[in-house]
Each structure stands twice: as C-alpha cells, then as structure tokens.
Amino acid sequence: MGITLEQADKAIRAALEKAQELNLKMNIAVVDAGANLTAFARMDGAWLGSIDIAIRKARTARYFDMPTGDLGQASQPGGPLYHIEHSNGGLITFPGGLPIMGENGEVIGAIGVSGSTVENDHTVAEAGRKAIS
Amino acid sequence: MGITLEQADKAIRAALEKAQELNLKMNIAVVDAGANLTAFARMDGAWLGSIDIAIRKARTARYFDMPTGDLGQASQPGGPLYHIEHSNGGLITFPGGLPIMGENGEVIGAIGVSGSTVENDHTVAEAGRKAIS
Amino acid sequence: MGITLEQADKAIRAALEKAQELNLKMNIAVVDAGANLTAFARMDGAWLGSIDIAIRKARTARYFDMPTGDLGQASQPGGPLYHIEHSNGGLITFPGGLPIMGENGEVIGAIGVSGSTVENDHTVAEAGRKAIS
Amino acid sequence: MGITLEQADKAIRAALEKAQELNLKMNIAVVDAGANLTAFARMDGAWLGSIDIAIRKARTARYFDMPTGDLGQASQPGGPLYHIEHSNGGLITFPGGLPIMGENGEVIGAIGVSGSTVENDHTVAEAGRKAIS
Numbered sequence: 288m289g290i291t292l293e294q295a296d297k298a299i300r301a302a303l304e305k306a307q308e309l310n311l312k313m314n315i316a317v318v319d320a321g322a323n324l325t326a327f328a329r330m331d332g333a334w335l336g337s338i339d340i341a342i343r344k345a346r347t348a349r350y351f352d353m354p355t356g357d358l359g360q361a362s363q364p365g366g367p368l369y370h371i372e373h374s375n376g377g378l379i380t381f382p383g384g385l386p387i388m389g390e391n392g393e394v395i396g397a398i399g400v401s402g403s404t405v406e407n408d409h410t411v412a413e414a415g416r417k418a419i420s
Numbered sequence: 421m422g423i424t425l426e427q428a429d430k431a432i433r434a435a436l437e438k439a440q441e442l443n444l445k446m447n448i449a450v451v452d453a454g455a456n457l458t459a460f461a462r463m464d465g466a467w468l469g470s471i472d473i474a475i476r477k478a479r480t481a482r483y484f485d486m487p488t489g490d491l492g493q494a495s496q497p498g499g500p501l502y503h504i505e506h507s508n509g510g511l512i513t514f515p516g517g518l519p520i521m522g523e524n525g526e527v528i529g530a531i532g533v534s535g536s537t538v539e540n541d542h543t544v545a546e547a548g549r550k551a552i553s
Numbered sequence: 554m555g556i557t558l559e560q561a562d563k564a565i566r567a568a569l570e571k572a573q574e575l576n577l578k579m580n581i582a583v584v585d586a587g588a589n590l591t592a593f594a595r596m597d598g599a600w601l602g603s604i605d606i607a608i609r610k611a612r613t614a615r616y617f618d619m620p621t622g623d624l625g626q627a628s629q630p631g632g633p634l635y636h637i638e639h640s641n642g643g644l645i646t647f648p649g650g651l652p653i654m655g656e657n658g659e660v661i662g663a664i665g666v667s668g669s670t671v672e673n674d675h676t677v678a679e680a681g682r683k684a685i686s
Numbered sequence: 687m688g689i690t691l692e693q694a695d696k697a698i699r700a701a702l703e704k705a706q707e708l709n710l711k712m713n714i715a716v717v718d719a720g721a722n723l724t725a726f727a728r729m730d731g732a733w734l735g736s737i738d739i740a741i742r743k744a745r746t747a748r749y750f751d752m753p754t755g756d757l758g759q760a761s762q763p764g765g766p767l768y769h770i771e772h773s774n775g776g777l778i779t780f781p782g783g784l785p786i787m788g789e790n791g792e793v794i795g796a797i798g799v800s801g802s803t804v805e806n807d808h809t810v811a812e813a814g815r816k817a818i819s
Contacts, residue, residue: 325461326460331425335456335749336773337749337750363764378772421688453720454601483602497629498629503625590726594695597691601720
C-alpha cells in the first residue's frame, strides 16, 4: 500500500546519512499508507526508548497526514485537540514525524525519527522524506 | 548491546535475498541482546499480520535463547511449558525465530521471519542468521 | 502484608544458592500476601523471557494458594479449569511457583522461579520456600 | 548485559540503607542495559502503587539515559517533549530514576525509587547509584 520497501529503504538510508553527518544516534521508522511498519533501523547506541517513539511518530504522521509537531500545537491545554494523544493506543505529538507524498501528491506513507532534540529529529526525518519525494 | 546495525542490516539483506529466491513475501525483524528492535523490513505485499509476528518471533527467540519452534513443541497441551505463550505480552511459538550468536558463542540478538509457511519462515530466518554467524 | 522483605530476601538467597549448586541461571520472584512484588533477582545470563514468567508464577501461586503445576493439570483441554490462564492478565500454570506459609499455616506470600526445566524451576523454588517456612 | 546481579544487589542495599537512615519506606528497582528488570526490593509497608512506579522510573532512566526528572521538565505543556509519557507503555517522568554508568562511562543499567516525595526518591536513588559508580 503506497510506499515500497525500496522507497522506504532509500528514505532510511538518507536519514541515516544525515544523522551521521550531524553526529546523532537515531531510531528511524517508515510506515506505509495503511500506517503499518515497513522498515526500521536503530543506530548503535541510540536511545532504547526512542524505538517506540520513532514508530509512533511515523504512525501519527500518517494517521492525520500532517507533521507530528502540528498536532502538538493543537493538543496543548485549552487547544482544540487537547487529549488527542490518548487515541490510537497513544500518539506522539512533538516534531520528528512527517507524511511522505507520492508523485501525485497523495500520502504513500510516513517517516518518524527519534533520538535527539525535536529539532534534530525533524531535520533527520526531513532528509529521509526528501530522498523519495 | 550485542548486535550492531551493520550486522542486523546484513542479516536482513541475506534474508530478503533468500525470500526473493524462493518467491516469498516476508516480514523480517532483528532484535538486539536486550530483545529491543534493531532493524525491520517488510517486502511489498507481505501479510500485514506478520509484522507483529516477525517481531514477536525475534523477541521470543532472544527471550529463551532457542528457536521459536522448540518452544512450540514444549508448550503443547500436556507438555511441560503449556501456556508459556501467555507470558511477556504474548509469545509466538512456531518456527521462524532464531537466536543469533556472536564470535564467542554468546547470544547477540535474534531474527524473526513471518509471511509464509513455518518451514519457509524458518528457512529465510536461517539464511539471515547464517550471514552474520 | 504477610511476608517481610527480610523473609523474602532470605528465600531469594536460598534459591540463588540452590541454583548455583545446580549450575543454573534463574529468575526468582517473591510476592506478598496481596500478590504484589516484594523482591526479585535475575542471575547473570538468565533468560530474559523468564523475568515475566517468574513473577507470574509467584502471583499465580498466591492467587490460588497452590503450586502452579497443580493448576496446569486442571487446565488441560477437557479439564475443569481449561482456559483459567486467560484470567488475571495471564497466568503461568507449569511448575516453579509455590505459596509460602507462615507460622500458623496461613499463606503469607509466594515464590516463583524460571530459567530452566520445570523440574529445576520447582526444585529451586522449593529451596527458597523451605528457608522461611 | 551491563550491570551484574552483584552490582544491582549492592545498589539496592545502599538504597535500602539510605531509606532506613531517612526513615522512609521505599520500592527500589534496578534494570540492566536492555531495560530489563534485574533486581527489586520493597520495604515493609511501602506503597503498593510504587512497585510499578519504581520499575517504570528505572526503565525510563535507561530508555533515555537521563534522570527521569529531566524528562518531566521537557514534557510540561508547551515543552518540546509534551506527551512523551504516552510512549513505551507509559513512562514516569518525575525524579527518582537515574541511569547507572560503568567504568568507561557507558550506561550499564538504571535505578528507580518510589515511595516518598520526589526529592526523597531521588536522594535514595542517588545513594544506590553511587554505591556502584
């Protein structure tokens, strides 16, 4: 459904390269259009707790077809989506998850990265996404 | 901890190759010595339900440092480990999960494969394991 | 409630000693009269999957105030307690869990051991129980 | 994997001593480098609800290789990691969990303490960590 393993692999390679360039240790997950895990890689020494977060970021980005950080802004106390993080078995709503678009602009999957600051997570996810968009 | 991403990647590549050779669509997971996910790949069109099974097979093989099929034999009705599958959040006890040994014979991780018959799952897992043992 | 940490500790020490004597690598758990974890020890190199099993054996033994193996016999297909293992978040019904009695014969807790054959698991659990009964 | 039972035991003894000195009733958990439970002790009369919290604090500290309280500060509403507590089956993000370093500065495990104020939890965890660092 949507993204192929070849594409997912390409996204993960690009993300790994960016992470090495920035001297970061990352967990990187790619899900398909059905929000199901397609490919995953954990760099040596990357945070163990970020395995789950990378996968959730990828799923969250595909669940709502938007960057995870956008959901974070809308789900603050008083915000319109306050508590949305309790849905779907638990969402991650800070940056590092991005939907991936196909040639015709349709969402074919998503990438999630976790292991550093949310800015770095986002940067590495963006590198992965770019490689196949 | 134990297996490196480079090793895990090598195991997954070898398993993918074997699966293509046999014309199978597989999900392949590798965990480290702490039973934490290290790498994963789903071939295009592979069963969605096998994502979870491949990961659980890898974890189960590391949890007890033995092929998952061995646990299946011991946990039949009347067998000594009947019901063990209810532990650890749910085990998979049929073939397709194998521990991976390091140079000194210590367990450094495990591989789990799911997507076809248990015989094929085992064959593909074995190909992945051999590549780095 | 019931067993003290001093008693639980004594049981674990005795079980560790017996395991070393038999050259086994065990996970050993002690719960109190409320079936809540009181003490736990994992020997170096013991199966990771046996952490959860040792704790569940101890809880199962206290839940029904009987050796876990007794439940296993009663929960075979066709048996009177078939499927009891689905209760309480998942029971372990093979040997290695034993209730611990106080001075007046009342149950003050339970011990659960996992890491080898069910016979060895039982032997080590028995050593732990004896130390404080 | 990382911490040995002997080291974990030493950490727990030191934490128990500090708790007694401060007249506190604590639950103390130690996990290894794979975030798997290695040793645990509950003092007589310690809060039952703190069993789970102590274990989660230890796991959380190892998941992200930092004191649990640091995560708490970063996950306040408006903070960069808001909602991280929904990952990994539920994190505990207030003080009382600390990573434990080995001789070469690598993380070999973590300790989690729960049963009093977060300040006291942290103090007792620190005593445990110091004993083997």
